[in-house]
Amino acid sequence: MRFTRILAAVLILILIVAVGFFALAWRSEIKPVAAADPSSFSEDLVQQGARLAAVGNCIACHTVPGQPAFAGGLALPTPFGTIHSTNITPDPETGIGNWSEEAFQRAMREGVNREGRHLYPAFPYDHYTRVTDEDNRALYAFLMTREPVRSTPPENDLPFPYNLRPILAGWKLLFLDKGPFQPDTAQSEEWNRGAYLAEGLGHCGACHTPRNRFGAVESDRHFGGGEAEGWQAYAINANSPAPIPWDTDSLAFYLRNGWHQWHGVSRGPMAEVTGNLGLLPDSDIVAIATYVASVMGEPDEARRARAEELMAQAAEGPGEVQAAPAVDTQAGAGNPQDRGALIYASACAGCHNGSKPQPFGGLRFSLSTAVNAPNPQNIVNVVLFGLPPSDGQASAVMPAFANVLSDQDVADLLAHMREQYSDAPAWENLVDLVARTRSGEYKVVILPADGIERGPENVGASDGAEE
Template sequence: MKRLPTGLRAALAVLALLLAAAAWVAWSNVRGEEPLPAQATSVPVTPQLLERGAYLARAGNCAACHTERGGPAFAGGKGIPTPFGIVYAGNITPDPATGIGNWSAAEFWRAMHHGRSKGGRLLYPAFPYTEYTLVTRQDSDALYAFLQSRPAVQRPNREHALRFPYDRQAALAVWRALFFSPAEFRPDPAKSDEWNRGAYLVRGLAHCQACHAPRNAFGATNDRLELSGGLIPMQNWYAPSLASPAEAGVQDWSIDEIVQLLKTGDSPRGAAMGPMAEVVFSSTQHLAEADLRAMATFLKQVPRHDPPAATPARASHEVLELGARVYGNHCAQCHGKQGEGAGAAYPALAGHRTVTMASSANLVRVILSGGFPPTTAGHPRPFGMQPFGLSLSDAEVAAVASYVRSSWGNAAPAVMPLDVQRVR
């Protein structure tokens, strides 16, 4: 039998590998999916179910993405910037033409659990189905019933503005094959019911990992170290590690202190600002005390992981002198000459975790844009910090940040003007 030429054999081998890879990608994107029922089954709607769905929508903070500023609730249109372009949130009101009015409960569940739309298209993970996959079918049905009860808004969905090849379904299918597997929440029998409830909320509907985890070059979260912190793409806020007490870990907090922070945005140990302030305002302040305590119980027991200690790069004497002058002129009146603060209104900067973290992003953001805790029922008149982005140069912001990070016992790395420019 005549042997095939070497070049042809190599081409056939490459073709076989490509076909195998394509088959693996195709299988990965349908694994675990069950065929949709031939006829849509209705969800019996009761006042209790609608109330439950409204509560879950707050827990998942659905309106934060699916409501454009000044627009109708849940009608979509809000742009979510990503490193790959802009993803526009969809209309999830019950309008049959432009919303989800003609979706069945099973199709809604498929979107939550598998990240696939009614027509079968793959959804971009800016919709965090990577975490929502843990939501139970019962909770999905309650959410579905609530959304179907909202006023229908006819508002066509905007086309995503993503760069090639990220705008291709084929590229998304490869991403999902590499980084997404549908899952279900399995209670840990070694833990308490309260811990398991907290784990279900934190890992699932509250999707805390979507912010509090590092992301790789392809935008996928690294869950090897749970809740270990990461820079929020395109926002230049750092979601600090919940595994490290040096950042935002609450392992040494009391349950009451954690609950207070989630409920009011303020506590004796710290306040919520930036994206977390919005989460408290729109979501966690509305949760039941039992659920807040469950989340606190889980967060308190997150396995501790402290980042490796590094020798801080100290700013020059000239930079620190400039920082001291800026601090004296703009900061000392509120935060104290020795960074000691003034009661609950003006936090101490000596030992403050936002100041001493390895990442200076949040400190720089607060100096530039101001710091504003959320207004909540439990803390209706929070004190805020004015922005200095228009009155201070990059060099001055870097100098004052370096000064407070190296004074009064603080020992964090210096901040460079380029660091400020990136955040600005």
């Protein structure tokens, strides 16, 4: 009898928890609407939406290279499995053509689609919740005036229990901080504009902040560095590994042009960012730079002095900069450092110790964040896969060495570069990292120099949101 009562109590408790979780997870469907007439949106509103979509880099995730823009289907690798981006063209059957503005606002604010299904936070609604209703309205107008594309993305490849969307309600309860952006009255209007763009649609922290085991950004390590699509997103706070500290001017130039003379060219997912920011006015670029520079803070005297020394060396010309050392080829055959120096002299020095300036010349490695970073993943990626050129315009380019150098060759080369061009400690397990990267076990996305994903029928017309 006692056992029966205990069992009944447990079952009742389970039922109460299940009912409570269902109430937490359930979201109502928002009724479909007739496809919006593109002419119902003003041109100014659509253009505002285009600029905002560029800030959000929407086209990058929602376009498969070579396929129509915003039609979705791009595979997004995550620690929990592969998610495929959704079709956000105004097609009423496979896209969001039957979404009302109310449904779009809810997706941006709460991460719930029109049908009431929770969206995976690969769509960064934990940042988009800060976007104003007015800006969401402009984004909606922009997307509803794109070319409708009938295209159904592949199903997500997620193991149990991650394939159960209701569990996302629990994730949101723990990690989703709802509510619009709140200006800091102690800061300038320019700073607040930059914070709004960077923390909201720009979702800089989605890549540049570490994530916990549940895939949520660690707010106590804001801008402390993270990972995106096989690339390291460097720390952009006081822990930035850049040999030359960033400031507002250098950040603004980099975001506008995709390169800077003391920092090199953008690559990987960051190339997408700088490529898409071309639609923004200079005032917004400077605002973002102002905010990020304030998070980085002022460098201390020792770091400032070292930066001035490095810039002075670079200004002296190629003959005065650390060059690849002369190596006895017989002795170098078995010594990793000497082997690395030989490889550097033959494969790298011609560009990186030359006199050709950025963005077309190779950055001096004494100035390279990749060589000075705690994690060598980015420099491994560039050595193996190079920097593909952008479409139809002059751009930075670097050959890929994956078919020329062995895993040990690359490891020796990078060990030499770390020793010669950085005061940081040696990297460990380089051969294993190179092998994993080359094999595809560690998935790396390689993009053209300008980073922009283009749909063949939407070039120039689109730059736009959901997962």
